[in-house]
Amino acid sequence: ITQSSAKKKCSALTGSARKIKDNAADWHNLLLRWEKLNDEGFKVAGRIVELRLMRSQRDELLLLDSTSAPAGSSSLQTGGPPELQDECCKLKDIVDKMASMVMKMQHLMASQQGVQDLEEFQFRAGGRRLPLFHSWDTKAFGDSSRALLESFTEELKLKQMIQEELAHTWSSDLCMVYMSCWLHQPFIPPDARLTLEALLLETGHRPL
Amino acid sequence: MSVRLLPVDPSDQGSQRCRMGPALMSALGLSLGSPLLISFPRGSCLCTAWPRTDLAEGFLQTDLKVSSPSLMSHPPTQLQMDHSKITPVTCSILRCVKTTVIVGSVEFKKRTPSRLIHELVKDMLKGLYVQTTFVVNLEDFDTDIKYVVIEDIKSDSVSGGLITSKTGLEIVGILTARYYNSQLQNQNMVPLGGLEEVSASLKEILQLPLLYPGTLTSLCVTCPRGVLLVGPPGVGKTQLIHKVTGEVGASLVVTRGPEVVGSRPGESEEKLRAVFERARFAAEEGPCVLFLDELDSLCPKRTSSSAPENRLVAQLLTLMDGVDQSDRFLVVGATNRPDSLDPALRRPGRFDREVIIGPPTVQQRKAILTVLCAGMPVCPSVDMAELAQQTTGYVGADLSALCREAAMNAIREDNKYLREQTIGMKHFQEALKVVLPSCLRGSLGRTELSPVSWEQIGGLDEVKFKLRQSVEWPMRYPEAFVRMGLHRPRGVLLYGPPGCAKTTLVRAVASSSHCAFLSVSGADLYSPYVGDSEKALAQLFHQARACAPSILFLDEIDSLISSRSSANGTNSAHTRLLSVLLNEMDGIGLKTVERRGAKVLQAEGVEEGHALEKMDHQEVCNKDVMVIAATNRPECLDSALLRPGRLDHIIYIPPPDQQARLCILKVCTESMPLGPDVCLEELVEKTELYSGADLQNLCKEAALLALQEENLEASALKHRYFVQALSRMRPSLTEQQINSYQKTPR
Amino acid sequence: MSSPALPLIHQALRKSFQRLESSQKVWASVLAECSPLIASVGNLAEQLRALSSLHLPSTPLNVFPDLEDRLRFKLLHAVDTALVRLNEQMCSLQSVRDSFSNQVSAVFQLYEQNRDSLDASTVMERSAMAPSICDMMGWLQDAEHHYRQQFVRRKALLQTLRADELSLLESSPKRWKSLESPSMEENITDALDKVSFFIEE
Numbered sequence A: 001i002t003q004s005s006a007k008k009k010c011s012a013l014t015g016s017a018r019k020i021k022d023n024a025a026d027w028h029n030l031l032l033r034w035e036k037l038n039d040e041g042f043k044v045a046g047r048i049v050e051l052r053l054m055r056s057q058r059d060e061l062l063l064l065d066s067t068s069a070p071a072g073s074s075s076l077q078t079g080g081p082p083e084l085q086d087e088c089c090k091l092k093d094i095v096d097k098m099a100s101m102v103m104k105m106q107h108l109m110a111s112q113q114g115v116q117d118l119e120e121f122q123f124r125a126g127g128r129r130l131p132l133f134h135s136w137d138t139k140a141f142g143d144s145s146r147a148l149l150e151s152f153t154e155e156l157k158l159k160q161m162i163q164e165e166l167a168h169t170w171s172s173d174l175c176m177v178y179m180s181c182w183l184h185q186p187f188i189p190p191d192a193r194l195t196l197e198a199l200l201l202e203t204g205h206r207p208l
Numbered sequence B: 001m002s003v004r005l006l007p008v009d010p011s012d013q014g015s016q017r018c019r020m021g022p023a024l025m026s027a028l029g030l031s032l033g034s035p036l037l038i039s040f041p042r043g044s045c046l047c048t049a050w051p052r053t054d055l056a057e058g059f060l061q062t063d064l065k066v067s068s069p070s071l072m073s074h075p076p077t078q079l080q081m082d083h084s085k086i087t088p089v090t091c092s093i094l095r096c097v098k099t100t101v102i103v104g105s106v107e108f109k110k111r112t113p114s115r116l117i118h119e120l121v122k123d124m125l126k127g128l129y130v131q132t133t134f135v136v137n138l139e140d141f142d143t144d145i146k147y148v149v150i151e152d153i154k155s156d157s158v159s160g161g162l163i164t165s166k167t168g169l170e171i172v173g174i175l176t177a178r179y180y181n182s183q184l185q186n187q188n189m190v191p192l193g194g195l196e197e198v199s200a201s202l203k204e205i206l207q208l209p210l211l212y213p214g215t216l217t218s219l220c221v222t223c224p225r226g227v228l229l230v231g232p233p234g235v236g237k238t239q240l241i242h243k244v245t246g247e248v249g250a251s252l253v254v255t256r257g258p259e260v261v262g263s264r265p266g267e268s269e270e271k272l273r274a275v276f277e278r279a280r281f282a283a284e285e286g287p288c289v290l291f292l293d294e295l296d297s298l299c300p301k302r303t304s305s306s307a308p309e310n311r312l313v314a315q316l317l318t319l320m321d322g323v324d325q326s327d328r329f330l331v332v333g334a335t336n337r338p339d340s341l342d343p344a345l346r347r348p349g350r351f352d353r354e355v356i357i358g359p360p361t362v363q364q365r366k367a368i369l370t371v372l373c374a375g376m377p378v379c380p381s382v383d384m385a386e387l388a389q390q391t392t393g394y395v396g397a398d399l400s401a402l403c404r405e406a407a408m409n410a411i412r413e414d415n416k417y418l419r420e421q422t423i424g425m426k427h428f429q430e431a432l433k434v435v436l437p438s439c440l441r442g443s444l445g446r447t448e449l450s451p452v453s454w455e456q457i458g459g460l461d462e463v464k465f466k467l468r469q470s471v472e473w474p475m476r477y478p479e480a481f482v483r484m485g486l487h488r489p490r491g492v493l494l495y496g497p498p499g500c501a502k503t504t505l506v507r508a509v510a511s512s513s514h515c516a517f518l519s520v521s522g523a524d525l526y527s528p529y530v531g532d533s534e535k536a537l538a539q540l541f542h543q544a545r546a547c548a549p550s551i552l553f554l555d556e557i558d559s560l561i562s563s564r565s566s567a568n569g570t571n572s573a574h575t576r577l578l579s580v581l582l583n584e585m586d587g588i589g590l591k592t593v594e595r596r597g598a599k600v601l602q603a604e605g606v607e608e609g610h611a612l613e614k615m616d617h618q619e620v621c622n623k624d625v626m627v628i629a630a631t632n633r634p635e636c637l638d639s640a641l642l643r644p645g646r647l648d649h650i651i652y653i654p655p656p657d658q659q660a661r662l663c664i665l666k667v668c669t670e671s672m673p674l675g676p677d678v679c680l681e682e683l684v685e686k687t688e689l690y691s692g693a694d695l696q697n698l699c700k701e702a703a704l705l706a707l708q709e710e711n712l713e714a715s716a717l718k719h720r721y722f723v724q725a726l727s728r729m730r731p732s733l734t735e736q737q738i739n740s741y742q743k744t745p746r
Numbered sequence C: 001m002s003s004p005a006l007p008l009i010h011q012a013l014r015k016s017f018q019r020l021e022s023s024q025k026v027w028a029s030v031l032a033e034c035s036p037l038i039a040s041v042g043n044l045a046e047q048l049r050a051l052s053s054l055h056l057p058s059t060p061l062n063v064f065p066d067l068e069d070r071l072r073f074k075l076l077h078a079v080d081t082a083l084v085r086l087n088e089q090m091c092s093l094q095s096v097r098d099s100f101s102n103q104v105s106a107v108f109q110l111y112e113q114n115r116d117s118l119d120a121s122t123v124m125e126r127s128a129m130a131p132s133i134c135d136m137m138g139w140l141q142d143a144e145h146h147y148r149q150q151f152v153r154r155k156a157l158l159q160t161l162r163a164d165e166l167s168l169l170e171s172s173p174k175r176w177k178s179l180e181s182p183s184m185e186e187n188i189t190d191a192l193d194k195v196s197f198f199i200e201e
Helices: A015-065 A070-077 A082-123 A138-168 A172-184 A192-203 B022-027 B069-073 B106-111 B114-125 B177-186 B196-211 B213-218 B237-248 B267-285 B308-322 B362-373 B384-390 B396-417 B425-434 B461-476 B478-483 B502-512 B532-546 B572-586 B607-621 B658-668 B680-686 B692-709 B719-728 B735-742 C005-053 C067-114 C120-124 C133-160 C166-178 C182-194 C196-200
Strands: B002-006 B017-020 B035-040 B043-051 B059-062 B080-082 B086-088 B091-093 B096-103 B129-131 B135-137 B145-152 B160-162 B168-176 B226-230 B251-256 B288-293 B329-335 B353-356 B491-495 B516-521 B550-555 B626-631 B649-652
Touching: A015 A082, A015 A138, A015 A172, A015 A192, A082 A138, A138 A172, A138 A192, A172 C005, A172 C067, B022 B043, B022 C120, B035 B160, B043 B069, B043 B129, B043 C133, B069 B135, B069 B177, B096 B114, B096 B177, B106 B168, B106 B267, B114 B145, B114 B168, B114 C133, B145 B177, B168 B177, B168 B267, B177 B251, B177 B267, B196 B226, B196 B237, B196 B353, B226 B237, B237 B251, B237 B288, B237 B329, B251 B267, B267 B288, B267 B308, B267 B329, B362 B384, B362 B396, B384 B425, B396 B425, B461 B478, B461 B491, B461 B502, B461 B626, B461 B649, B491 B502, B502 B516, B502 B550, B502 B626, B516 B532, B532 B550, B532 B572, B658 B680, B658 B692, B680 B719, B692 B719, C005 C067, C005 C133, C005 C166, C005 C182, C005 C196, C067 C133, C120 C133, C133 C166, C133 C182, C182 C196
Parallel strands: B002 B059, B017 B043, B091 B160, B096 B168, B226 B329, B226 B353, B251 B288, B288 B329, B491 B626, B491 B649, B516 B550, B550 B626
Antiparallel strands: B002 B080, B017 B059, B035 B043, B035 B086, B096 B145, B129 B160, B135 B145
16 A cells, blocks of 8 residues: 655545545535535425415314314324325435435445544554644544534434424424424534535645 | 794604794804704704795794703793794814713613714714703614713803714713603602601601612611501602602602502512512612502412412512612502501511601691692682691692692682682682592591581580580690690590480581591491401591591490490490490500601790691690590490590480570571461470470471461461470470489499 | 805715715615515524424424524524624615715815805705705705614614524514615605706706
């Protein structure tokens, strides 16, 4: 295995450095796609809530019309109108896509771990003497990746729950919180973007 | 030359423009936008000259953006104004201006950084002409910054100046509008009559902790935190606190008890906390008094059950305990029912000072009347001292109602005669009939006392004299009693056969001694509920004391209280009533809160005040109530009632003798057209054992007979009708009955 | 009778109205940029309100124990960002106001210097082509006052907004909207219409 040095040009990277750099690019692309999916999903979720509220208002009117109408309530439970069903499917689709993205992230993480293990094997406990790129040691790449993966895994869980619950939620406050969660992605810390940028910077995707 | 004043055009609001005709502008030598001063009766305003858009002459519209404080609170109401009131002023560009900023809320003041306020105010003031002491109205900016007071324009040559972007701004203070307005209002406070002493003592209590907190801490004395004002309704508790806080210069946060109480659980507590919070904010600007009016409704005695009131009381206690020494605020509570307050409130550290305001004495009433009538066109013949004497038991609010009523009477009369409007004594006399003292309002024993003169009662001269001696004298000349070392009688018992004018005599004595008169008979006090009658009786005494000097007349006392040893002595209600009566008569029921008048009674006064002082003395001396009881069954009375110090004057009212009967008949027939043949002396002979009431009845019967016989056309009462009537009647008294009265009930 | 100062004044007035016209455009565009920001502030406040009024442990979201804190943090962060951007817009408004203000005071100063040579009839003379000097100066002053007032009001409103005062945040879009004074805007448009010939002269 050829030793790569920080002074080497990016195009001529090989081995661990090559792998790490490619991973960084993948992270970047995944995050971009995630954002896009998130926006799409937010729109769909918004429509679901809207339809939901429209229906509940209509049901209230129905309830007012005939105070004892068990027939009406039974139709409520057996799924919504096709429109609502449609939107729910779309949201499910989006969440599934997000899930597959998280899977990819796991792969990235695994390959990162692989590089790290390899390095440890090569250089023993002391690790590599010179940094692969500018200043980070190999472990730092793994740490950033792990942080990103953890937040997205958690965020995906939240999204999956929202996707399941949204169409069955009566409380408008809770709907609002679901929407709010979807949009603001509480498990992705504000410095996730920063972590990625640092990664890109270190690997030379962004000019120093 | 004069111009018509019109309200300012909406588009000019906040522009400091004064729109006038172009000719007027030229005549005054004003060019576009040059500053001018307009003087109104109440103040003046500074504005800039602009021609009207329609260039019409004869009108003036001025924006009061910059004006003197008095004008700010009272915009001009006049319609015409003279040219001479408009003067051009020379203004230079100001280098620096010193201001006080008035903001809408404490929150704004607290949370807005002073840098920002400075910035905003500077923006708002730009381009304005100002003058020292003037106020700039910034309400058109719609922010929490309401006014700016120009303290100093730092310009020695001219009276006014222009603020530009280069003018330096110095803010010397930030006050809330509430505080500022209260300061403005304090400058025109109405005086309160008759409360000088209470006001002085209250002021002292307020001033010490509020204005000199340092002194107290250096003496290691803790300041009082709460003051409780106690007094019957209408004596001016609320007014007093307003005035005193104004004089001390403290701001006032007022809450009425019922305002705080809400229906939702916890709502009342929340409101109460908010009130304290408000006071605390206000206290940050300067001394502050939190005034809880009608405290009794807020904090009734806690009961064992978990009533919502209990929580409210607990909350108030917590809040009062939480008042920090460093908080420059004082809690003042007012109540007219101190007994219904939770006792925990009156412990030290809470409402530890109590100021009692009683119903006003003669002198105080005179002071109140003088203040009230100061603004009224009162005829010089109206004697305030006399009026004060006639208004026993009236509190400040009653007196104010009285003056209003008198003024209304005068106006009603003026409508008829179109005379000069003055309020004369007769208007007051009329009003006295309509306006009754509020302490008697709703009272059990309140009676319409149509005055009865001694002359209206025939005969009984000896009894009359005795009554005057034992009732009228001590009421009217108590100092003579004091001089002779006499104890004035506490009560008088009139006994005698029924129908012999006992009640009428009491009315006569009440009207001649000029005092409040309460009258009850046994039936009034009767109640099927246990304890109710006793409470009513005690309440009656309480009211009688409140409007002392007063006469409390217990008619047919035997039905109320019979002897404990009598046959039906097991009647426990009677026994209890008796003990209440005895207690009250001995003065045990007298509460401290019923204290009246000045504490230092024998203060040396000036010569001319002597007569009034004497009256004051008189009122305070007989703070007790004169009890007059009447019965026709004296043997039924419990002997305890008749001991000295209670009903100690016992006057027998005998059935009328011959001479008395003649007098009675004369009085009764005074208004009747007697025939020439009527011989009253003969009737007297024939009416042995007839009581006064019988005789009155006789005359009535005779008159009716005359009408009956002569078909309603009778013009004179003939003797035979009397004789005829007499033959149909029977005397109501018997020899035996009269004899039974001969032995004195003692 | 015409004064030598008259053309000078007219020139200054012309320049001022041109400035007013451009200021109006900039002013409106800045406000247009503000409205989505303030709307999002209101929106975020609503989301915060919903979050506080819910008891999350009793909802399906209870599987995420730290969700509430995390979401609140994110929302508050977003509010802060919006407020910072709004304040940046205020600076643009301020510069529009200041430059117009300077222009107007220059006109008034010019008038002040020459007022002895300008008699009342000249100042108040209206013609078919141009409103009177007096009218135009009045309009300029009104417009200047309007900018100042608008700026102060909006600045004061933004100042009251704080991420921890939900009710104020929630009502902010409504209050922001209520600060508009369409009548004054209309007056300015009117004035600009009236001087259109005068400007082109």
